[in-house]
Amino acid sequence: MKFIDEYRDAAAVRRLAAEIARRVTRPWTLMEICGGQTHSIIKFGLDELLPAGLTLVHGPGCPVCVTPVELIDAAVALALRPGITVCSFGDMLRVPGSRLNLLTARARGGDVRIVYSPLDAVAYAAQHRDREVVFFAVGFETTAPANAMAVLQARRAGLTNFSLLVSHVLVPPAMEAILAAPDSRVQGFLAAGHVCTVMGLAEYGPLAARFRVPIVVTGFEPVDILRGVLECVEQLESGRADVTNAYARAVRAEGNLHAQRLVREVFTTVDRHWRGLGAIPRSGLGLRPEFAGFDALLRHGIPDTTPGPETGCIAGDIMRGNAKPHQCPAYGTRCTPEQPLGAPMVSSEGACAAYHRYRRRPPGG
Numbered sequence: 001m002k003f004i005d006e007y008r009d010a011a012a013v014r015r016l017a018a019e020i021a022r023r024v025t026r027p028w029t030l031m032e033i034c035g036g037q038t039h040s041i042i043k044f045g046l047d048e049l050l051p052a053g054l055t056l057v058h059g060p061g062c063p064v065c066v067t068p069v070e071l072i073d074a075a076v077a078l079a080l081r082p083g084i085t086v087c088s089f090g091d092m093l094r095v096p097g098s099r100l101n102l103l104t105a106r107a108r109g110g111d112v113r114i115v116y117s118p119l120d121a122v123a124y125a126a127q128h129r130d131r132e133v134v135f136f137a138v139g140f141e142t143t144a145p146a147n148a149m150a151v152l153q154a155r156r157a158g159l160t161n162f163s164l165l166v167s168h169v170l171v172p173p174a175m176e177a178i179l180a181a182p183d184s185r186v187q188g189f190l191a192a193g194h195v196c197t198v199m200g201l202a203e204y205g206p207l208a209a210r211f212r213v214p215i216v217v218t219g220f221e222p223v224d225i226l227r228g229v230l231e232c233v234e235q236l237e238s239g240r241a242d243v244t245n246a247y248a249r250a251v252r253a254e255g256n257l258h259a260q261r262l263v264r265e266v267f268t269t270v271d272r273h274w275r276g277l278g279a280i281p282r283s284g285l286g287l288r289p290e291f292a293g294f295d296a297l298l299r300h301g302i303p304d305t306t307p308g309p310e311t312g313c314i315a316g317d318i319m320r321g322n323a324k325p326h327q328c329p330a331y332g333t334r335c336t337p338e339q340p341l342g343a344p345m346v347s348s349e350g351a352c353a354a355y356h357r358y359r360r361r362p363p364g365g
């Protein structure tokens with residue numbers, strides 16, 4: 001298949017792994033940002049091809065994983081209210097809230113529907129004007145344009161029964177928070193290619209310069225990922241800290257200007273609480289005041305969005321690069337995909353789900 005086979009070519013993967021091994025002279029720790037990259041790395045065993053001392057740690061780029069407990073609780077509360085339909089992507093349904101998840105809310109009579117696009121939720125609202133329809137708008141810069149489009153379409157269609165429960169987060173502020181932590185081990189980043197497809201490269205220059213870390217825009221297939229690793233290692237070994245694009249077939253330096261305009265029209269930057277990582281200033285998107293009528297929290301009056309209690313899940317340590325999933329005491333025992341204790345075990349992009357699916361054993365296990 002074009003654009004797949006050539007990026008999964010075993011000979012090319014072996015060549016790149018050998019080149020990386022040739023270039024590495026000392027230990028380095030790199031973080032891949034995106035959960036999709038994590039899944040590729042674990043699925044294809046790419047980390048096991050790397051030389052000893054070159055460590056890949058798994059970043060916070062799983063939107064389901066970082067959606068705060070209090071917004072899961074808000075979604076559950078909305079779903080249990082008569083007259084309200086909550087529309088969500090499927091992998092949000094089993095993410096634990098502080099008491100219930102959306103799947104349990106549905107079992108208790110709540111109206112929760114799985115959709116594949118926010119525009120499906122807009123269409124549902126248009127067909128069911130007697131119901132209030134809330135779309136759970138979760139995601140990074142990648143999904144924000146489609147959610148902005150949904151709001152604009154709903155406004156154009158004169159819908160007064162459609163709103164968003166917004167949990168949008170932004171990648172660069174999270175990278176900054178990780179690098180600024182006193183115990184940070186991260187020496188280089190594989191930036192998320194799809195986020196850069198939308199946002200371009202401009203935001204990364206100041207981060208690379210301030211923290212002296214290479215930031216390499218990287219794709220998702222094995223050859224893409226090892227090219228990103230090689231570029232990162234070459235920079236580290238030669239003392240450089242640049243922003244480079246190793247995913248040029250999808251990413252342009254300026255990003256997608258039309259998508260950026262859409263996002264700016266509907267959303268503004270806000271402080272955001274990240275599950276596992278805590279509060280990060282100016283790390284999220286919220287609806288602009290002129291779109292307040294589409295804000296589900298304002299519209300339906302659920303004011304309690306204070307952080308919920310922690311569950312003993314060490315996802316925050318994992319997403320900061322300070323632990324691996326199979327080092328969690330609950331991994332595969334108290335926490336499984338069927339009975340998740342934390343979101344990364346149940347999200348399709350979660351690091352713990354990747355380790356579990358591809359049968360990574362606990363150390364000594």
Ligand code: SF4
Nearest residue numbers: 313314328335342352
């Ligand atoms: S294994 Fe479960 S409890 Fe442990 S970090 Fe992952 S999601 Fe959290």
